[in-house]
Amino acid sequence: MTAPENRLVRGYLIVALLALAVGGLFGPLQALNWAGLDLYGLIPGLRSYYQGLSLHGTLLVLVWTTFFIGGFLLFVTRQSLGQPLPRPGLTWATFWLMVVGLVLAALPLLSNDATVLFTFYAPLKASPLFYLGLGLIVVGTWLLTLTLGLAYRRWRAAHPGEPYPLPAFMALVTMLMWTLASLGIAFEVVFLLLPWSVGLTGGVDALLTRTLFWFTGHPIVYFWLLPAYLSWYTLVPRHAGGSLFSEPMARLSFLLFLTTSIPVGVHHQFTDPGISEGPKLLHTFFTFVVFFPSLLTAFNVAASLESAARRRGEQGWLGWLWRQRWGDPVLTAQLLAMILFIFGGIGGLVNASLNVNLLVHNTAWIVGHFHLTVGSAVTLTFMGVTYWLLPHLLGRQLWSRGLALVQAVLWFVGMAVFAYALHNLGLLDTPRRTMLGAAPYRLAEWQPWLVLVGIGGVILFLSGLLYFVLVVLTALAGERQPVPAPAFAETIHGPADTPRAFDRLAPWLVVSVVLIVVGYGPVFWQVLSQGTPPAAGLRVW
Numbered sequence: 001m002t003a004p005e006n007r008l009v010r011g012y013l014i015v016a017l018l019a020l021a022v023g024g025l026f027g028p029l030q031a032l033n034w035a036g037l038d039l040y041g042l043i044p045g046l047r048s049y050y051q052g053l054s055l056h057g058t059l060l061v062l063v064w065t066t067f068f069i070g071g072f073l074l075f076v077t078r079q080s081l082g083q084p085l086p087r088p089g090l091t092w093a094t095f096w097l098m099v100v101g102l103v104l105a106a107l108p109l110l111s112n113d114a115t116v117l118f119t120f121y122a123p124l125k126a127s128p129l130f131y132l133g134l135g136l137i138v139v140g141t142w143l144l145t146l147t148l149g150l151a152y153r154r155w156r157a158a159h160p161g162e163p164y165p166l167p168a169f170m171a172l173v174t175m176l177m178w179t180l181a182s183l184g185i186a187f188e189v190v191f192l193l194l195p196w197s198v199g200l201t202g203g204v205d206a207l208l209t210r211t212l213f214w215f216t217g218h219p220i221v222y223f224w225l226l227p228a229y230l231s232w233y234t235l236v237p238r239h240a241g242g243s244l245f246s247e248p249m250a251r252l253s254f255l256l257f258l259t260t261s262i263p264v265g266v267h268h269q270f271t272d273p274g275i276s277e278g279p280k281l282l283h284t285f286f287t288f289v290v291f292f293p294s295l296l297t298a299f300n301v302a303a304s305l306e307s308a309a310r311r312r313g314e315q316g317w318l319g320w321l322w323r324q325r326w327g328d329p330v331l332t333a334q335l336l337a338m339i340l341f342i343f344g345g346i347g348g349l350v351n352a353s354l355n356v357n358l359l360v361h362n363t364a365w366i367v368g369h370f371h372l373t374v375g376s377a378v379t380l381t382f383m384g385v386t387y388w389l390l391p392h393l394l395g396r397q398l399w400s401r402g403l404a405l406v407q408a409v410l411w412f413v414g415m416a417v418f419a420y421a422l423h424n425l426g427l428l429d430t431p432r433r434t435m436l437g438a439a440p441y442r443l444a445e446w447q448p449w450l451v452l453v454g455i456g457g458v459i460l461f462l463s464g465l466l467y468f469v470l471v472v473l474t475a476l477a478g479e480r481q482p483v484p485a486p487a488f489a490e491t492i493h494g495p496a497d498t499p500r501a502f503d504r505l506a507p508w509l510v511v512s513v514v515l516i517v518v519g520y521g522p523v524f525w526q527v528l529s530q531g532t533p534p535a536a537g538l539r540v541w
Helices: 003-034 049-081 088-110 128-158 166-181 183-197 206-217 219-234 247-260 265-269 277-289 291-311 329-352 354-360 364-394 401-427 444-477 506-529
Strands: 244-246 491-493
Touching: 003 049, 003 088, 003 364, 003 444, 049 088, 049 128, 049 166, 049 219, 049 364, 088 128, 128 166, 128 183, 166 183, 166 219, 166 247, 166 506, 183 206, 206 219, 206 265, 206 506, 219 247, 219 291, 219 329, 219 364, 244 247, 244 291, 247 291, 247 491, 247 506, 265 277, 277 291, 277 329, 277 354, 277 506, 291 329, 329 354, 329 364, 329 401, 354 401, 364 401, 364 444, 401 444
Parallel strands: 244 491
Antiparallel strands: none
8 A cells, every 4th residue: 555545544543443442441340330349430520330331332333443444444445456545635534524523422422411322312312512423424434435436436447347356345335335324323313313402403203213223223233244254254264374265155245235234223123112013023034134144154254264274284074173373363363253253143133033032122131242243253353453454554563473362362251251141141131221330129140140241341351451552562662574464365266256246236236225115114104104292302411
């Protein structure tokens, strides 16, 4: 990449790391509070547990992920196309627009004027700056999509008839899916929450805003996951010493995510009145369908890892599982992320099932599931990516590969303890979004699991601390030496085997829009036709 492009990616990475550092600080405080140890008084200016929870969720779920993904996808697109990014002015303007949005949203979070948790459900009301800032970040992601689309068009013009390179294809599909999905939250913020927060309207339809939130709120999971999948497909096989098993299958999995991952949000609203059983059943079906491309991913990546081990001489049926390059922290972090995500995916099937969901809805089970997805499959993968991306951007060797391995293993252990305890607490009806350290209804049967939550949170904090030690020492004391970016994996079944339909985006976008209309048309018709009285704003904490 050119020097300005490297600076741009570094900018995204710096903002992402700052968000992870600040937001991550509140994670162990929440875990220890559940275990009975309240340390919130150690944070100057922090007003409540719920302010800390809002900061933790917003900075990690919305900021850490979005900025890392932005920088990573721009880098991947540039590398795979072998040509500069189009419109440098647009790419830098996009970055600074998102930074301005972050600052505007962060100010009321820090002043306790946006303590509405990352879901910001109405009638909880935040400062207008919070909604305006979030809106600018979303607009910034649309401009990222525009940049990748311009790169796609320019490459197509120069390479007629050739399949679009797989990494850039995956990056563009990710952003197209997100752009469609983000329309829900954009409409909610711009036309409902922002006018309401500045006093232009006296109230807001809480069910409508909640439905619009989940229009975006579940597909955002795939916005996080697809860049991790991109790494698993196009880089992990190379790190493992092998090749990607099937490029056509990889393309199909991303296209299926593009078409099926949006009309699924109502499975978060199984207990909401005002939405009939028919749409809920339909969204249950779609949620199970979107599990299929993840199964394709599991098969394809596992086959790639197996071929890498067999290339090194492994002959047994399952011995290839252990004959990976576990001494490489880049690979190890991502393999451990995959293992944790197996359990996150299984838990997701429980959440998608109407009758079983009623047992775990709004309990600690959901918190455990959430941390196995964004906190494990995504964050641990991004940590592994950092261990090659940061040295490449800085021209310095990773400060300590051994310490990076320890960090990845600690994260795996801490998350396993943390999430296992939370899932068990969910089965015992322990509520989520609650300051359990001060709750008068704590049950004795919860206590052992609450202690494990605290232990897991401390282990995760230590792992996160090691991660930032490595980042800082690499930047300041890493050996100065050019570090090339890893080459993308070759394919066993490659571009020549790819059906032309798997290289075209327009038909799949049409299918996606049609399925959105089928899935959400009846839902919004019901919600809007009920005439729900507008709810006035509340400030609880």
